[in-house]
Amino acid sequence: MLRRRRRSLRSTGSLGKGQNGPGQLSSRQSQFTHFEQRARLVGLGLLFLGLVLIGRLFFLQIEQFFHYQTLSDQNRVAVRPMAPPRGLIYDRTGQLLVENEPAFALRLYPEHVDDTAKLLDKLGRALPAAAEQRAAIEKRLADNPPYLPVTLLEGLSSEQVALFAARQHEFPSIRIRARSQRNYLHGPLTAHLLGYLAKPDKRDFRRFDPDLYPPGSRVGKMGLERQYEAILHGAPGSREVETDAHGRVVREVATEQPKPGRNLYLTLDQDLQEATHKALAEHPEASAVALNPQTGGVLAMASRPTFNPNQFIGGLSDRNWKELRTDPDEPLVNRALQGLYPPASTIKPVLALAGLTRGDVDASTELTCHGSFRVGHDDHTFHCWKERGHGPLKVNEAIAQSCDVYFYKLADRMGIKPLHSALDAFGLGQPTGIDLPGERAGLNPGPEWKQEARDEIWYPGETVMTAIGQGYMQATPLQLGVMTAALANGGKRVTPHLVRAVQDPVSGDVRYPTPEGEAIEFFDEQDLAEVRQSMRRVVTSIHGTGHSLVGGRVPLAGKTGTAQVVRINRERKEQLDPEEKERRLRDHALFVAFAPVEDPQIAVSVVVEHGISGGKTAGKVARRIIDSYFRSRP
Amino acid sequence: MIQLLHPDSPWRRFDWPYFLPILGLAVVSLVVLYSAGDQDTGLVVGQAARFGIALAAFFVAAAIPPRFLALAAPYLYLATLTMLILVPLVGQEGMGAQRWLVVGPLTIQPSELMKLVLPLTMAAFLSHQDYPPRPGVLLTSLAIIGIPTGLVLIQPDLGTSVLIAVAGLVVLFLAGAPWRLFMALGGLLLASLPAAWYMLHDYQRRRLMGFLNPEADPYGAGYHITQSKIAIGSGGLTGKGWLNGTQAQLDFLPERHTDFIFAVMSEEFGLLGGAVLLGLYLALTYRGLVIAFRSREMYNRLVAAGLSTVFFFYVVINIGMTTGLLPVVGVPLPLVSYGGSSLVALLTGLGLVMGISMRRGR
Numbered sequence: 001m002l003r004r005r006r007r008s009l010r011s012t013g014s015l016g017k018g019q020n021g022p023g024q025l026s027s028r029q030s031q032f033t034h035f036e037q038r039a040r041l042v043g044l045g046l047l048f049l050g051l052v053l054i055g056r057l058f059f060l061q062i063e064q065f066f067h068y069q070t071l072s073d074q075n076r077v078a079v080r081p082m083a084p085p086r087g088l089i090y091d092r093t094g095q096l097l098v099e100n101e102p103a104f105a106l107r108l109y110p111e112h113v114d115d116t117a118k119l120l121d122k123l124g125r126a127l128p129a130a131a132e133q134r135a136a137i138e139k140r141l142a143d144n145p146p147y148l149p150v151t152l153l154e155g156l157s158s159e160q161v162a163l164f165a166a167r168q169h170e171f172p173s174i175r176i177r178a179r180s181q182r183n184y185l186h187g188p189l190t191a192h193l194l195g196y197l198a199k200p201d202k203r204d205f206r207r208f209d210p211d212l213y214p215p216g217s218r219v220g221k222m223g224l225e226r227q228y229e230a231i232l233h234g235a236p237g238s239r240e241v242e243t244d245a246h247g248r249v250v251r252e253v254a255t256e257q258p259k260p261g262r263n264l265y266l267t268l269d270q271d272l273q274e275a276t277h278k279a280l281a282e283h284p285e286a287s288a289v290a291l292n293p294q295t296g297g298v299l300a301m302a303s304r305p306t307f308n309p310n311q312f313i314g315g316l317s318d319r320n321w322k323e324l325r326t327d328p329d330e331p332l333v334n335r336a337l338q339g340l341y342p343p344a345s346t347i348k349p350v351l352a353l354a355g356l357t358r359g360d361v362d363a364s365t366e367l368t369c370h371g372s373f374r375v376g377h378d379d380h381t382f383h384c385w386k387e388r389g390h391g392p393l394k395v396n397e398a399i400a401q402s403c404d405v406y407f408y409k410l411a412d413r414m415g416i417k418p419l420h421s422a423l424d425a426f427g428l429g430q431p432t433g434i435d436l437p438g439e440r441a442g443l444n445p446g447p448e449w450k451q452e453a454r455d456e457i458w459y460p461g462e463t464v465m466t467a468i469g470q471g472y473m474q475a476t477p478l479q480l481g482v483m484t485a486a487l488a489n490g491g492k493r494v495t496p497h498l499v500r501a502v503q504d505p506v507s508g509d510v511r512y513p514t515p516e517g518e519a520i521e522f523f524d525e526q527d528l529a530e531v532r533q534s535m536r537r538v539v540t541s542i543h544g545t546g547h548s549l550v551g552g553r554v555p556l557a558g559k560t561g562t563a564q565v566v567r568i569n570r571e572r573k574e575q576l577d578p579e580e581k582e583r584r585l586r587d588h589a590l591f592v593a594f595a596p597v598e599d600p601q602i603a604v605s606v607v608v609e610h611g612i613s614g615g616k617t618a619g620k621v622a623r624r625i626i627d628s629y630f631r632s633r634p
Numbered sequence: 635m636i637q638l639l640h641p642d643s644p645w646r647r648f649d650w651p652y653f654l655p656i657l658g659l660a661v662v663s664l665v666v667l668y669s670a671g672d673q674d675t676g677l678v679v680g681q682a683a684r685f686g687i688a689l690a691a692f693f694v695a696a697a698i699p700p701r702f703l704a705l706a707a708p709y710l711y712l713a714t715l716t717m718l719i720l721v722p723l724v725g726q727e728g729m730g731a732q733r734w735l736v737v738g739p740l741t742i743q744p745s746e747l748m749k750l751v752l753p754l755t756m757a758a759f760l761s762h763q764d765y766p767p768r769p770g771v772l773l774t775s776l777a778i779i780g781i782p783t784g785l786v787l788i789q790p791d792l793g794t795s796v797l798i799a800v801a802g803l804v805v806l807f808l809a810g811a812p813w814r815l816f817m818a819l820g821g822l823l824l825a826s827l828p829a830a831w832y833m834l835h836d837y838q839r840r841r842l843m844g845f846l847n848p849e850a851d852p853y854g855a856g857y858h859i860t861q862s863k864i865a866i867g868s869g870g871l872t873g874k875g876w877l878n879g880t881q882a883q884l885d886f887l888p889e890r891h892t893d894f895i896f897a898v899m900s901e902e903f904g905l906l907g908g909a910v911l912l913g914l915y916l917a918l919t920y921r922g923l924v925i926a927f928r929s930r931e932m933y934n935r936l937v938a939a940g941l942s943t944v945f946f947f948y949v950v951i952n953i954g955m956t957t958g959l960l961p962v963v964g965v966p967l968p969l970v971s972y973g974g975s976s977l978v979a980l981l982t983g984l985g986l987v988m989g990i991s992m993r994r995g996r
Contacts (some may be wrong), residue, residue, distance in 0.1 A: 030765060031810060031932065032935075034766075034810040035808055035809070035810065038807055038808045038809075039923055039927065039939045040811060042804065042923075042939065042943050044948075046919060046943060047916070049913055049946070049950045050946075053911060053912060054912060055954050057866065057905050057957065058905060060863060060866050060867040060906075060957060062871060062905060064867050068864050068868040069870070071868065072867075072868035072881055075861075075864060075881065076881075076886070202733070242880075335916045443915050
């Protein structure tokens with residue numbers, strides 16, 4: 001460099017001599033020298049910048065190599081969760097109640113889309129559903145960050161899938177994604193029992209391990225799907241895949257298979273379940289429970305109105321969902337264990353049993369009904385449903401004819417405490433422990449409860465009201481079913497349950513988690529026999545309140561109940577037309593029964609809201625349930 | 635042909651040491667492009683064709699006698715300046731800025747033209763002045779630089795306006811302008827930074843913020859830088875191998891065949907590949923400076939040194955931006971990034987230097 005500079009200096013000098021004066025020459029020469037100084041500075045500066053770059057590369061590629069290598073691996077190797085197949089649910093005979101079926105969705109990978117509007121136009125022409133839901137799709141696209149795939153349409157029918165698949169080549173940025181979804185084979189018939197699935201929310205993750213629910217998972221929201229979530233769900237597996245920046249799989253690296261959910265075998269008899277719904281069909285709001293009185297296994301449990309859970313899966317539209325949620329008839333409520341009703345006369349057999357056991361009355365004691373009863377201290381008159389009165393009655397006819405005065409008098413003799421504990425022993429006022437979520441406890445009132453809840457003392461008149469299952473008393477149809485089962489099976493309070501067995505689909509192992517019942521010990525065998533005979537007389541006695549149910553396939557014993565409707569919600573009242581208002585003020589009809597009378601195999605509890613007559617409306621439903629249960633059995 | 639072989643023909647003194655690094659860079663470009671462009675042969679062939687056209691421009695530029703260009707420079711400058719003034723009036727809009735003029739079938743980006751014309755003009759102007767430059771000359775020089783810089787800045791095109799200013803200032807510096815001037819300019823720049831921030835457009839601010847803190851928004855404004863750094867860093871010493879860069883092949887790198895092609899190269903060829911590339915650039919630039927030293931005319935010296943310096947500046951800015959040292963300003967990697975117009979402009983400039991080198995003996 002140095003040598004060259006000298007040479008160039010020389011040559012410049014000779015050039016300058018010819019053209020410029022001596023003053024100019026020195027100026028030119030010093031300019032040249034100066035240029036070379038400056039140019040060398042610039043050259044050194046550039047060299048320095050080059051070294052900075054090399055240093056930066058050294059820092060990134062050598063110093064921090066492992067850091068960036070890790071980031072690069074994370075970039076391209078993604079762990080994709082594999083959803084576990086959810087456990088299936090069968091009824092007692094092995095009939096499938098819910099299956100898994102593939103559900104299809106369209107996913108857009110937006111990175112390579114230049115003109116979304118044009119793409120959606122084209123999609124709308126190929127798939128009319130996309131045009132219909134255009135606004136919703138555009139909203140989802142607007143909310144979605146541009147580098148993440150977005151679901152355009154969910155719940156495609158197989159026709160729609162075929163339609164799109166045929167034109168897939170026109171939509172390179174859109175893919176069909178298959179997911180497993182539930183298909184409830186009996187739809188509304190098992191809706192309250194099986195429940196449904198939905199996207200998990202924060203509250204769900206307080207109960208269930210979030211690690212088990214990769215994005216896109218569903219969680220049980222109701223019914224058995226909720227109760228047995230941990231058993232049905234299984235555990236997700238994973239696929240380690242190499243992906244490109246759009247998340248598309250290029251190659252599979254490793255796979256861990258998901259652990260499938262376990263299957264449930266129910267105590268439910270699907271044929272009976274269907275028959276129960278059919279028997280209830282003419283009543284807009286009603287429910288019925290059929291139990292195996294020996295084990296507590298639920299044979300059928302129906303609640304009306306009902307809903308179709310299959311609508312929830314294919315992306316129930318917001319409007320439909322809101323309608324279901326806000327429907328004043330509450331189709332989502334399982335009335336069999338969430339509906340609270342005054343049990344009315346259905347508890348009379350238990351009171352009779354308590355009276356007989358305690359010796360307040362015996363089988364031959366006659367108490368006379370004049371149509372009303374006056375409670376000593378507070379001078380309040382209580383009427384029998386039969387205004388003329390029943391005359392003198394023994395306990396068997398008092399039950400058969402459902403005489404109120406007999407039980408007023410009996411309760412008056414007994415006092416509230418033994419009455420309360422007898423009902424308590426038969427399970428009223430406490431959850432039955434059924435394996436379904438949301439069960440309500442009802443209320444078995446007494447002085448202690450009243451003191452605590454209302455800070456008031458208990459009046460004797462309230463004892464009398466409680467004796468006929470009115471007043472504060474509230475029970476669910478399921479509780480009445482358990483009570484009836486205990487009367488039927490000789491005094492064992494069973495725990496009602498729906499799941500008979502849990503099956504591991506891989507090993508085939510089956511587990512039987514049948515819950516134990518609890519013996520009720522306060523009574524005498526003979527007194528119970530007397531009460532059961534009395535319940536038989538409800539049907540067989542010419543004056544029995546359930547006499548219209550006599551005959552049929554097998555002999556049944558039962559008890560009617562008619563619960564007064566105190567009032568309707570005022571807000572609700574204003575919406576109703578007079579005829580409907582009148583209907584809504586009618587009494588609820590109740591009936592509990594077991595059959596056959598000797599060796600009972602089924603215990604039934606029916607509540608028909610505004611059904612007026614326990615013996616006729618509710619009793620007819622019970623009769624039909626029992627008949628269809630024995631239709632298939634000798 | 636006969637003319638070329640004539641003893642007096644400048645082509646007999648063709649500067650191979652200057653030309654070979656150019657060819658080397660062309661080869662690197664095509665090899666890396668094949669990998670960055672999803673192994674699309676059509677892309678590579680297309681870029682090779684552009685190279686051919688750009689080389690034609692190189693030879694034409696080399697054939698024009700520098701003296702002639704020195705005379706023409708003021709007129710070229712005025713013409714380009716006129717076009718720059720026309721841009722906001724009749725120009726085409728694109729990417730939130732007005733940059734293009736459409737003249738018949740041609741789409742001209744006058745700001746790109748100015749990058750080349752300004753150093754020529756400055757060299758032509760300053761080589762006729764006394765030494766050291768008088769204050770009046772300095773002021774005129776600043777005006778010659780400042781007017782086009784300002785016009786481009788308001789298009790708005792921050793990156794190009796900075797490059798135009800740098801090209802002019804480098805020539806001014808080489809011509810011996812006093813240090814005080816540059817210190818004063820630097821001070822002025824620093825003082826105007828806060829005000830400049832408010833004058834920036836939203837996308838420019840986003841880019842700057844993305845540069846200052848890419849991790850804050852790795853999928854948004856910082857995505858380019860983050861992914862580019864991952865690509866380069868994971869390349870290590872020797873790289874993942876040609877066509878094996880996962881960042882590039884799996885689409886994580888955006889703009890990987892244009893502005894971010896250096897990240898692809900570094901991922902697949904590692905630090906060694908990067909050093910070789912930088913070596914080629916340094917060789918080319920240093921040969922340009924040597925040509926400047928050898929030349930006997932001030933104009934030629936200023937042009938050769940100025941263009942070579944600016945050329946290397948592009949390299950520094952591009953690599954600085956892909957490695958996260960500088961904000962993302964959209965400067966392609968000279969001669970290597972995919973694209974035709976910048977290639978033609980660059981090789982025209984290098985052709986001018988070649989022309990100076992070929993005439994060094996006379």
